[in-house]
Amino acid sequence: MHGQPLYSSTVALEQSLARQIAARRCEVRRRTSPQFSEACQPGFFKAYAGNTNCSKCPPHCFSYGEGAAICRCETGFFRAERDPPSMACTRPPSSPRNLLFNLNDTSLILEWSPPSDTGGRRDLTYNVQCKRCGPEPDQCQFCEEELRYLPRQLGLTNATVTVMDFSAHANYTFEIESLNGVSEMSSFPHPVAIVTVSTDQGGPSLVGTLKKDWASPNSIALSWQQPEQTPQGILDYEIKYYQKEHEQLSYSSTRTKAPSVIISGLKPATWYVFSVRTRTPAGYSSYTPKYEYKTTGDSSDIASDQGQVLVIVTAAVGGFTLLVILTLFFLITGRCQWYFKAKMTSEEKRTNYQNGHVPFPGIKTYVDPDTYEDPTQAVHEFTKEIDPSRIRIERVIGAGEFGEVCSGRLRTPGKKEIAVAIKTLKGGYVERQRRDFLREASIMGQFDHPNIIRLEGVVTKSRPVMIVVEYVENGSLDSFLRQHDGHFTVIQLVGMLRGIASGMKYLSDMGYVHRDLAARNILVNSNLVCKVSDFGLSRVLEDDPEAAYTTTGGKIPIRWTAPEAISYRKFSSASDAWSYGIVMWEVMSYGERPYWEMSNQDVILSIEEGYRLPAPMGCPVALHQLMLHCWQKERSHRPKCTDVVSFLDKLIRNPSSLLSLVEDIQSLPESPGEEMDFISIGDWLDSIKMSQYKSNFMAAGYNTLDSVARMSIEDVRRIGVELIGHQRRISSSVQTLRLQILHEQEKGFHV
Known part of the structure; x- marks a missing residue:
């Protein structure tokens, strides 16, 4: 009786001791293991409070005390503001490598290789700094605004930049610095690669003072003193101008053979900055100092120039009256034709046309x-x-x-x-x-x-x-792109398109209509500079395989030609704009044949019915929208070459605008010519002339347009479309189908 309470007390004591021992062991585990401790040990951290486990410090950082919420970076390593605590500490990159330059009369191309050490980051960019130096080392000064950089001077993502507007007989030192997200945190100078370039062109001396002769709301007339004659002779003058408030964000230039020019197309009551340089067969001179002049605007501005305007108006009216009298005289006497063809000698033609004096001073005009x-x-x-x-x-x-x-x-x-x-x-x-x-x-x-x-x-x-x-090293653009399919970045392709548009703007400004603009007639040099060529289309294209007879009896390249030029031979800068849209499509599809295997007659009929080429794979939305703008049926609605160049410049300055691809787009604003005109797989394939693959789609289970719209190019290959041209054609049309379905769904229809 007395032994039982003693036994019970002994058992209770043993159980109590066991619980204490277990509790002590748990406490030891928590203190000795970072995964079970409330306060993390050195070398570990816990970014957020709670029951989460401690994490080991990432590379190049360490926590030196208990309970660290973040690991501190080692000396020489940094963490950017937006970097998460779990990211390794990184350091600035090393300097760029293999800095090279290529200099010609108009531009300097700098190219380099990425740094050998990127610092462990991917957000690598480059800045270009320029100094212009005299004969002595201490005579260097920053180039400031005298140079122009394409695509830009700071924040470059590609390892190349083009420098323009440099002066003759000058020494330029360029420093290319590598930067990443932590470069600004380092107290050490940024690593740079350095190259010195001497521009040895024999440029002539500067022109004299640049004077304003008169101004109107949209024009300014300038003149200057002709420089002393050089041994080579002066070819022409280049005038650079831009709005003062934009400070070269929008840069324009024009050329003239005479020491005067009329700059038109300006904004009323706006200050502009002008400078001039000369050009000889040996190269360019430096630009003159900058001169600021303002266009007229309100009545007070006009009144201030009333005397000059009155002289101009009087001269214009008098000249027009004299012209009318002379014209009537020669028409009456029946000798008008004799006057213009026999009396006007070749020397007069050269004076009036080649020197650019007709129709306006400073504007060079094409002479047929x-x-x-x-x-x-x-x-x-x-x-x-x-x-x-x-x-x-x-x-x-x-x-x-x-x-x-x-x-x-x-x-x-x-x-x-x-x-x-x-x-x-x-x-x-x-x-x-x-x-x-x-x-x-x-x-x-x-x-x-x-x-x-x-x-x-x-x-x-x-x-x-x-x-x-x-000699242009890489030959025709279409062949070059086919040989390098997929090798270029979108920004490189846009750069090619910008060059072509710039050349077409020049031709348009001179009054020349190309009429055969196509990738086969564009040549590409080793720096990917595109050059418009083949200026002989006014002759009949007897041997051109891309040409076809039209109802008016001539032969023209149907796939590249605007509808009004096909039907009525109405060639203009607007028809060249249509052709430019086709060239854009060729470039973005890496030399694909426009309209694929469609016959010329099918192309004509399809265009009349509103069909337009779909976006190539990987084509940014902005570029396809520009193509569609070039393919407006009403020619007056198509963009001017100036508009195209300006638009492409904006894309180059803002590369993020090229990230949105047509195949990724989720919605599209309403636009003409994109209504759904088919309701089945068969109708859709018929519309793109691919009806031979109808059974392939059905056998693979693609029975609705919705299912087709979700196809990728791999799906197209998988169902048995073997020819790569057919694969791309169907894939491009799938993208257009996807956009059309989304467009219809936005309007409340369900296909």
Whole structure:
């Protein structure tokens, strides 16, 4: 009886001791293991309070006490403001490598390789700093605003930049610095790669003071003192101008052969900044100092210039009256035609047209060689005769309409030997063929722009007759893109398109209509600069496989030509804009044939019914919208070349606007020509001329348009579409179908 209470007390004591021992063991575990402790041990951290486990410090950081909420970075390593605590500490990158430059008369291209050490980050960018130095090392100063950078000077993501508007006989030192998200946190100077460039072009001296002769709400007339004559002679003047308040965000330029110019298209009551430089065969001079002049606006501004305006108006009215009297006189006497063709000598034509004095001072106007009674005179006016002994033909690179196309070298006294392409006229020609052959040279000789193929000269006084042009290394754009399918970034493709648009703007400003703009007629050099070429479409395209007869009897390239030009031969800058939209499609599809295997007649009918090419795979929405804008049926609604260049410049300055792809878009505002005009898979395939694949879609279980709209290009391959051209065609049309379905659903319809 007395043993039982003792036994119970002993058991209770043992149980109590066991609980105490277990509690002590748990406490030991919590204190010795970071995963079970409330306060994290050194080398561990817990970013948020609660029951979450402690985490080991990421690389290049450490916690030195207990209970750390974040690990501190090691010396020389940093964590950006937006970096999470779990991210490793990083450091600034090393300097760029292999900095190279390529200098020509108009631009300097800097290229480099990424740094060997990126600091452990991916947000790598580059800045370009420039100093202009004198003969002594301590005579350096920052270039400031005298240079222009494409795409920009700061925040570059690609390892290349183009520098423009540099001066002759100057030493420039460029520093390329690498930066990432923690560069500004370091107290050490940013690592840079340095290169010094000497611009040795023999540029002439500066022009004199730039004076305003008169101003109107939309124009300003400028003149300046002609500089002393140089040994090479002055080719022309380049005038740079921009709105003062924009400080070169919007930059424009024009050229003139006379020491005066009228700048038009300006905004009323607005200050503009102007500067001028000269150009000789040896290169450019420096720009003049900046001059600021204002356009007129309200009545007070107009009143201040009343005397000048009165003189201009009086002269204009008097000149117009005299012109009317002379015209009536010659019409009455029946000698109008004799006056303009016989009396007007070639010297007068050169004075009036080639020097750019008609229709306005400072505006160079294209002169059609066919207006000359003797076409050979146009060749003498606009081209330069080359001694054939200075030409060395190396190899045949192709065949042209009139003969072989060769590559070779051209020696020019006092200059470096340059690579050229030589077009030759085959033997046995008749005079008409010789005239047509040289006609293209007469046209090219009037152009001077970095995005237009440059004519070096002609050989007409010996055989074979030759046209010598600059050599463009990568050949035609369509072939080049097909050979490098998918190799370029979107921004590089946009840069190519911008170059083509710039060349077309130049031609449009001169009053020239190309009529055969296509990727096959664009040439690409080693720096991806695109140059518009092939200026001979005014002749009949007898041998062009892309040409087809029209109802008016001529042959034109149907797939690239605007509807009004096909039907009525109404060629204009607006029809060139249509063709430019097709070139955009070719570039973004890497040289795909427009409208694929559709016949020319099907292309014409489809366009009349409102069909437009769908966006290529990977095409940004902004670019496809520009294409559709170029393909407006009403030609007056199409964009001007100036608008296209401005739009592409905005995309280049803001690359994030190119991130939205057509295949990723979730909604689309209502736009013309995108109504659903089919209700089944069969109707849709019929509309894109792919009805032979109807059974493939059905067998693979694609029975509704909704299911098709979710297809990828891999799905298209999987159902048995074997030809890559067919795959891309169907995939592009799937994107358009997706947009159409979304558009219909937004309006309340369910397909």
